[in-house]
Amino acid sequence: MRVLLSIAITAWTSCAFAQGAVAPDLLRSDGEAGKRGGRLVFALHSEPKTLNPVTAVDTPSHEVIGRLTADLIHIDRDTQRTRPALARAWTVSPDGRHYTLELRRGLRFSDGHPFDADDVVFSFQCYLDERNASPQRDLLVVDGKPIVARKLGPYRVAVDLDQPYAAAERLFDSLAMLPRHLLEKAQREGRLAEVWGLGTPPPEIAGLGPFRVKAYTPGDRLILERNPHYWKVDSAGQALPYLDELVFVLVPNEDAQVIRFKAGETDLITRVSAANFSVLEADAAVGRYRLQDLGAGLEYTFLFFNLNDLDKGRLPEIARKQAWFRQRAFRQAVSAALDRQGMVRLVYQGRGTALGTHVTPGNKLWVNAALPRPQRSIPRARALLAEAGFVWKDGRLHDAAGAPVEFTVVTNAANAQRVQMATIAQADLRELGIEAQVVPLENRGLLDRVFKTHDYEAAVMALANGDVDPSGEMNVWVSGSPTHLWALSTSGPLAPWETEIDDLMRRQLVTLDGRERKRQYDRVQELVAENLPLIPLVSPNVLVGAKTALGNFRPAILDPTVLWNADELFWR
Amino acid sequence: MSGRRTTAAGLVLAAVHLAALSAFFLAPYPPTEQNRTLPYAPPTRLRFVDDSGRLHLRPFVYAVAEEEGATGRYREDRRQRFPVRFLVREGGDAGASPEGLRLFGVDEPARIFLLGTDGFGRDQLSRLLHGARISLFAGLLATVLSLTAGWVLGTLAGFYGGWIDTILMRSADLFLALPWLYLLFAVRAVLPLHVSPAQAFLLLVLIIGLVDWARPARLVRGVVISARERPYVLAARGFGAGDLYLIRRHIAPQTLGVLLTQASLLVPQYILAEVTLSFLGLGVAEPVPSWGNMLTALQRYHVMSSYWWMWLPGLALVPVFLAYFALSEALHARVGPASP
Numbered sequence: 071m072r073v074l075l076s077i078a079i080t081a082w083t084s085c086a087f088a089q090g091a092v093a094p095d096l097l098r099s100d101g102e103a104g105k106r107g108g109r110l111v112f113a114l115h116s117e118p119k120t121l122n123p124v125t126a127v128d129t130p131s132h133e134v135i136g137r138l139t140a141d142l143i144h145i146d147r148d149t150q151r152t153r154p155a156l157a158r159a160w161t162v163s164p165d166g167r168h169y170t171l172e173l174r175r176g177l178r179f180s181d182g183h184p185f186d187a188d189d190v191v192f193s194f195q196c197y198l199d200e201r202n203a204s205p206q207r208d209l210l211v212v213d214g215k216p217i218v219a220r221k222l223g224p225y226r227v228a229v230d231l232d233q234p235y236a237a238a239e240r241l242f243d244s245l246a247m248l249p250r251h252l253l254e255k256a257q258r259e260g261r262l263a264e265v266w267g268l269g270t271p272p273p274e275i276a277g278l279g280p281f282r283v284k285a286y287t288p289g290d291r292l293i294l295e296r297n298p299h300y301w302k303v304d305s306a307g308q309a310l311p312y313l314d315e316l317v318f319v320l321v322p323n324e325d326a327q328v329i330r331f332k333a334g335e336t337d338l339i340t341r342v343s344a345a346n347f348s349v350l351e352a353d354a355a356v357g358r359y360r361l362q363d364l365g366a367g368l369e370y371t372f373l374f375f376n377l378n379d380l381d382k383g384r385l386p387e388i389a390r391k392q393a394w395f396r397q398r399a400f401r402q403a404v405s406a407a408l409d410r411q412g413m414v415r416l417v418y419q420g421r422g423t424a425l426g427t428h429v430t431p432g433n434k435l436w437v438n439a440a441l442p443r444p445q446r447s448i449p450r451a452r453a454l455l456a457e458a459g460f461v462w463k464d465g466r467l468h469d470a471a472g473a474p475v476e477f478t479v480v481t482n483a484a485n486a487q488r489v490q491m492a493t494i495a496q497a498d499l500r501e502l503g504i505e506a507q508v509v510p511l512e513n514r515g516l517l518d519r520v521f522k523t524h525d526y527e528a529a530v531m532a533l534a535n536g537d538v539d540p541s542g543e544m545n546v547w548v549s550g551s552p553t554h555l556w557a558l559s560t561s562g563p564l565a566p567w568e569t570e571i572d573d574l575m576r577r578q579l580v581t582l583d584g585r586e587r588k589r590q591y592d593r594v595q596e597l598v599a600e601n602l603p604l605i606p607l608v609s610p611n612v613l614v615g616a617k618t619a620l621g622n623f624r625p626a627i628l629d630p631t632v633l634w635n636a637d638e639l640f641w642r
Numbered sequence: 643m644s645g646r647r648t649t650a651a652g653l654v655l656a657a658v659h660l661a662a663l664s665a666f667f668l669a670p671y672p673p674t675e676q677n678r679t680l681p682y683a684p685p686t687r688l689r690f691v692d693d694s695g696r697l698h699l700r701p702f703v704y705a706v707a708e709e710e711g712a713t714g715r716y717r718e719d720r721r722q723r724f725p726v727r728f729l730v731r732e733g734g735d736a737g738a739s740p741e742g743l744r745l746f747g748v749d750e751p752a753r754i755f756l757l758g759t760d761g762f763g764r765d766q767l768s769r770l771l772h773g774a775r776i777s778l779f780a781g782l783l784a785t786v787l788s789l790t791a792g793w794v795l796g797t798l799a800g801f802y803g804g805w806i807d808t809i810l811m812r813s814a815d816l817f818l819a820l821p822w823l824y825l826l827f828a829v830r831a832v833l834p835l836h837v838s839p840a841q842a843f844l845l846l847v848l849i850i851g852l853v854d855w856a857r858p859a860r861l862v863r864g865v866v867i868s869a870r871e872r873p874y875v876l877a878a879r880g881f882g883a884g885d886l887y888l889i890r891r892h893i894a895p896q897t898l899g900v901l902l903t904q905a906s907l908l909v910p911q912y913i914l915a916e917v918t919l920s921f922l923g924l925g926v927a928e929p930v931p932s933w934g935n936m937l938t939a940l941q942r943y944h945v946m947s948s949y950w951w952m953w954l955p956g957l958a959l960v961p962v963f964l965a966y967f968a969l970s971e972a973l974h975a976r977v978g979p980a981s982p
Contacts, residue, residue, distance in 0.1 A: 325943035345944035412678040416762060478835045483923050486942055490761065493928050497676050497762075509835045510923055512827075526835070 094176035095158060096303050101622045103306040104640030109315035110620075112633065113327045113336045117289065117320055121275060122266040123246035124196050124204045132244070132629070134318060137294060137636050138180075139246030139277035140301070142171055142190065143239055147626035147634040150435055150538050152239045156185070156247055156278060156301075157227075166234035166582045173225040178299035179249045180282035181273065187221040192250040192257070194219035194229075201260045209241055212579075217241075234580050236587055237541040249276045268292070280311040280637035292318040302637055312640035334358060337620060340631045342613045343487065344421040350615060359617050366423045366432035367612040367627045369534035371488065373408075373479070373495060374604040375401065377557040378524040391477055391527055394469060399458035401602040406451040407498045410444055413608045417490045421613060425606035427599040428546075429591075432609065432627045433538045436588065438595040444606075448501055455502065467503035476505035477527040480519060483510030491607055492530045520555060530607070531555065536629060540578055540591045547594065548575050556603050567601045651968035658962055662774035669768035670747050670754055674929040677753065677763030679708060682949050683716055685758045693720055701726045705752035724752035758951035760939060764929075766951055770958060773931035777920075778962070780847050780932075781913035785905050787851030788912075792858025793901060797889060799859065800866025811863070814856035822853055823922075830924050839930040846925050850915045858904050862897050869896040899977030906970035910963045917959065933958065 118131040123139055126132055144155035154160075157171040177185045197206045198216050210217045215232035222228050231238060252274060256262045266275055272283040278301065281294035294316040302310040319336065321327045328346045331339040332353060342350065347361060354361050375395035376388060394400045410424035423430060426444040429437045459470040467475040479495065481488045492508040499506045506528070511519070519526045533553070535542040545551040549564060549572055564572070571594055578590040598604075614625040614632050622638040625631050661668060677683075688701045702725040704718040730747040748754045757766035799810040826849065837845065869875060875892050883891075913933075919925040920934025921941075928935060933955040939945045945952050 328943060343944075345942065349944045349947060409678065416678055416681050476836075480835065489928075493762065494676070494678075496929065497674070507836055507838075508928055512831070515831055 094178075094301065095174040096301055097154070097158075097174070098307075099302050099304050099310060099638055101304065101624075101635065101638040103304045103308065104312050104621045104638070104642075106308070106312050106640070107314055108312075108641040109317055110313050110338065110636070110639060111317045111319060111336045112338050113321035113330060114318050115322060115324070115327070118268065118292070118318075120267055121270065121283065122263070123248065123277075124202050124206070125263045127205050129629070130318075133633065134292060134294075135246060135277075136244065136279070136630055137281045137316060137633065138275070138279040138283065139248075140279050141242055141245050142173075142247065143242035145240060145243040145537065145628065147628045147631075148624055150628065152243070155242075157242070160239075162238075166236075166238070167231045169229040169231075169238065170222070171227045171229065173227065174301060175225050177278065177301045179251075179276040179278060180297040180299055181249070181252075181276035182299060183249060183251050183276065185247070185249075185278060186224045187227050189247055189250045190227045191219050191221050192254065193245070193248045196248055196253070196257055196262055197245065199257070199262070202257075202263045206245060234582055235541075236579060236581055237539045240537060240539050240541070243537070247278055252276055281313075281316050284315065290320060294318075300637065304638070311637040313636070316636060331359070331615060334617075337617045338615070338623075338632045340612075340614045340625070342615065344418040344610065344613065347421065347613045347615075348419055354615075357618055359615050361613070361615040362625055363421055364432075364612040364614060364625055364627050364631075366430045366609045367534070368430055368432050368536075368538065368609075369532050370425055370428050370430055370609050371491060371530065371532040371607045372425075372428070372604040373404070373492075373528060373530050373607060374556040375477075375528045376524060376526055377603070378559050379557075379561045380524060385525055388525070388527055390473075394475060395528075397458055398601055399454045400460075401605060403451040403454040403458075403502065404499065404504075405444070405602055405605045406447050406454065407502050408444075408495055408605070408607065409446050409498050410608055411446070412498075413491050413494050416494060417487050418608065418610050421611040422608045423611070425609050427595040428533075428543075428604070428606055429595050430609040432612070435538055436540060436591055438592040440592070441595060441599055446498075451502055462503050465503050466505070474505070475503070476507070478507040478509050479528045479530060480509045480511050480516055480526050481530040482513045482516050484513055487610070488530050488532065495530070495607075521558065524559065529555075538628070540575070540587075540594075544575055544579065547598075548572050565601075567597050568603075571597050647968050648972040651965040651972070654961055654965040655969070658774065658965075659778060661771060662778050665768075665771035665775055667743060668745050669765070669771045670744055670756075671765040671768045673764065673769045673772040673931050675764060675768075677759065680706070680716075680753065680755075680759055680763040681761050682945075682952075683753075683755055683759040683763065684949075685951055686753070686755045687718075688726070688756075689723075692723060698723075698725070703748055703752055703754055722752075724748040726754065757954055758949065760936070760952065761945070766936075766954060769931035769936055770933070770955055773933045773936055773955060774958070776843060776926055776930070776932035777913055777916050777934065780843065780850065780916040781909045781911075783847045784851035784854075784912040784915070785908045787847065788854045788908060789858050789901055789905060791852060791855035792904075793862050793897065795855060796859035796862025797866050797893065797897070800863035801870060801885070801889060801893065803867075807863070810859070814859055817853065817856040826919065826924055827922075837927070839926055842926045846916060846919060850912050850919070854908070854912075858901070858908070861900050861904065865897045865900050866893055869893045899973075903970055903973045903977060906966055906973055910966040913959065913962065917955075 114130040114133060116130050118134045119128050120126050120131050121135060121138065123135050126135055141155050142157040143152050143160065146153045156174055156177070158174045159172045161170045173187060173190065179185055194217070196202060197204045198210055212231060212235050213233060218230045220228045220230070253262060253265060256265045268286055275283050280297055280300050282297045284293045284295040286292045296311055296314055300310055304310055321330055324343060324346065327339060328342060328350060330336045332350060350361055376392065377395060380389050414420060414422040414424055424444055426441050427438065431437055455467065460475065461468050469475060479492045481492045483489065489508065489510050496506045496508050520529055533546060545553045548554070549557065549560060549568055574590045574594050578587045581587045581590065612627045612631060616623045616632065619642045621640045621642050622635060624635055626634060683706060686703050688703060690701055691697055702723040704720055705722065705724065706716040706718050709715045709717050726746055726748055728746050730744050731742050755765050755767065757770060759765060760769070795810050799807040869892065875888060878888060878892060916925060916932065917934035917937065920932045921938050923938070925934050926932045936955040939952050
């Protein structure tokens with residue numbers, strides 16, 4: 071018996087040795103070397119809906135899942151460029167259609183199971199499976215043809231695209247690699263979309279991220295702990311992450327988050343409103359926390375008119391007003407009348423940028439710097455309207471048929487900033503003799519009107535791309551796309567500039583020459599600024615804060631703004 | 643003692659309503675005029691003594707400007723004094739009364755914001771005065787409406803009894819039991835988007851007034867039932883008096899006390915209802931001021947914590963309420979314990 075046991079032990083150790091022989095191929099981080107220990111508390115505005123990377127759509131879920139998992143190629147939030155992650159290197163064929171990825175060897179999931187090419191192929195299979203209805207699927211299907219991932223060897227994977235795709239490398243970002251050993255059964259049975267809820271026991275969840283799930287208290291907090299198998303080390307060779315625990319607490323509104331942060335109950339805060347930022351600033355002098363204004367983010371707020379082709383006889387009042395909305399001169403006049411600087415000052419306390427087009431200065435790689443800054447000019451607005459046949463009677467603007475120009479502007483009642491912007495626009499338009507009514511609506515009602523019934527005249531909304539690359543804007547600018555907000559349903563022929571935008575957007579998607587692509591997207595911005603399918607208003611700055619003692623705090627304007635380098639954060 | 647209090651309450655109410663009615667004259671600026679360089683400017687200080695220590699009999703103010711690079715912090719420009727002028731005439735201003743006469747003002751570029759400005763740089767005092775017109779009169783009109791409806795239905799129920807009484811009183815129970823706030827949100831969702839301020843005001847009055855007919859109706863019914871059985875009413879009926887005559891001559895006067903007491907209780911309650919509904923975005927819309935929609939700014943933490951003058955519309959409710967309650971107590975004491 072004893073002999074048997076000792077043989078078993080020998081076998082086990084030699085086996086472990088054999089596996090250990092492949093020295094894990096670790097990534098060395100270039101951040102400041104810190105010290106281990108401590109916990110970090112971060113507030114989420116709502117509970118994550120799921121921990122399943124395949125089905126997650128809401129921000130809180132992404133915020134958590136991003137810490138539990140890792141991707142093959144990662145977008146460095148700091149430089150906005152791609153860099154190696156689980157793939158240590160990759161090559162692209164000259165035609166831009168074939169990628170060969172070299173995986174890091176000897177890595178393990180957070181439950182200790184080894185990671186290899188089979189997991190990669192399995193992950194792609196999960197994201198592409200229609201039964202799982204993954205939001206990532208849209209990104210991985212280029213022009214109707216899904217991307218194909220093939221195993222070339224235990225640590226080599228080929229990824230084939232049907233046609234060249236300019237931003238292909240960026241597709242891999244945030245595409246979490248899944249553990250085949252845990253999920254294969256569920257995927258085979260078509261139940262993958264149901265796995266990894268918040269109630270799932272932690273041992274059944276494993277990823278390649280810096281943390282793993284430790285405990286969850288419904289409605290209160292989710293605690294992550296250090297993943298002992300993580301694949302990054304710091305410049306001194308010490309295994310990352312530094313933090314023992316990462317705690318997500320649930321704090322439903324921004325004001326409450328600010329109060330908690332101010333009281334020291336949370337360690338980080340992101341996307342603070344400018345007003346609350348100045349409240350926090352008053353106390354920052356004490357030195358417990360520091361605040362950072364990262365400048366313009368990627369979010370752009372805009373006013374747009376309902377340009378949908380409405381069914382005959384439905385909503386006749388709106389159809390009548392669309393005769394104004396469809397005139398470029400009318401939209402240009404409205405745009406010229408708006409006091410964007412006033413919005414920046416009153417709504418964002420100066421922490422925002424007036425926009426002339428949809429790309430914000432925060433997008434350093436792609437913004438068209440040659441476009442003029444929007445200038446407010448009531449005389450120009452009046453000249454444009456007069457030229458288009460509008461007339462003034464007793465100071466009120468009337469169209470050529472004699473009807474007074476008035477419309478309603480709907481916006482999200484829960485977003486004080488947007489309501490304020492609409493109210494400023496209302497006062498500006500009164501100077502043109504236009505009566506605009508601001509109607510704050512509950513968000514669901516607003517989205518219903520914009521997306522489904524098209525029962526609105528004008529709206530103030532905001533969009534934010536998750537990435538700087540123009541490929542993410544395809545669904546906004548190409549006509550017929552799901553986020554082509556101002557004209558979701560069109561039947562008539564497109565205007566020449568609309569056709570040109572469509573064409574440019576489609577071309578940039580497959581243009582591999584970076585400079586040519588930039589020229590194409592510059593032209594799109596020019597066309598938007600000139601024709602104003604939506605009237606860009608303001609982009610708010612990204613405002614963040616962290617406790618002073620937090621090391622390696624390097625916030626970025628790309629999501630997740632403050633937690634993207636959670637593996638490097640440490641307490642001094 | 644009670645008499646003195648009642649007089650004081652009456653005076654307060656008269657003053658407040660008079661001020662609201664003469665808002666065009668009392669308010670130094672149109673309530674919707676934005677000063678985009680002066681958001682959340684603190685109340686302007688009225689001064690009598692200048693920098694050199696000289697005393698001026700006519701109060702004066704200094705112009706203020708935002709400190710460089712610090713939004714929301716203001717500095718006085720002491721180089722020039724701007725004396726407060728009384729009975730100033732303003733030409734052709736959209737919000738001014740026909741004659742454009744205002745009680746006081748200062749020369750441009752200085753501005754006089756006795757109660758500070760809001761986030762759009764609009765004068766709080768002017769908004770408070772104009773807002774009072776909406777808030778106070780919504781309360782009054784809604785009370786008239788609710789009491790009329792309550793009186794008619796209560797009298798019908800009490801006088802005729804039987805199935806009329808049953809139907810009316812059961813529907814009164816129903817009205818009292820409905821979750822009104824949620825229902826109102828639903829109602830707002832189906833209404834057309836474009837509601838002009840005047841329509842919104844009337845709608846608000848209608849909603850507040852009609853929702854709450856049940857309580858006065860019950861009280862009136864009680865009084866009517868007891869009055870109906872009085873010997874002189876029975877006698878009048880015996881002499882062949884018709885229903886209408888009985889109600890007009892003998893029953894209605896009995897209910898007057900209840901109505902008056904109810905009125906003095908309902909007005910403040912309805913003012914508060916307007917404030918609540920506007921606070922929740924169901925009332926009069928921006929830029930027209932009402933005390934309720936002025937208070938919505940307090941939903942934001944930074945406003946609540948940084949600018950005390952934004953609380954003033956809430957503070958203004960206190961004396962109005964106290965006066966109404968004092969009045970209702972006095973009425974209650976006079977007409978007897980016929981009401982709760």
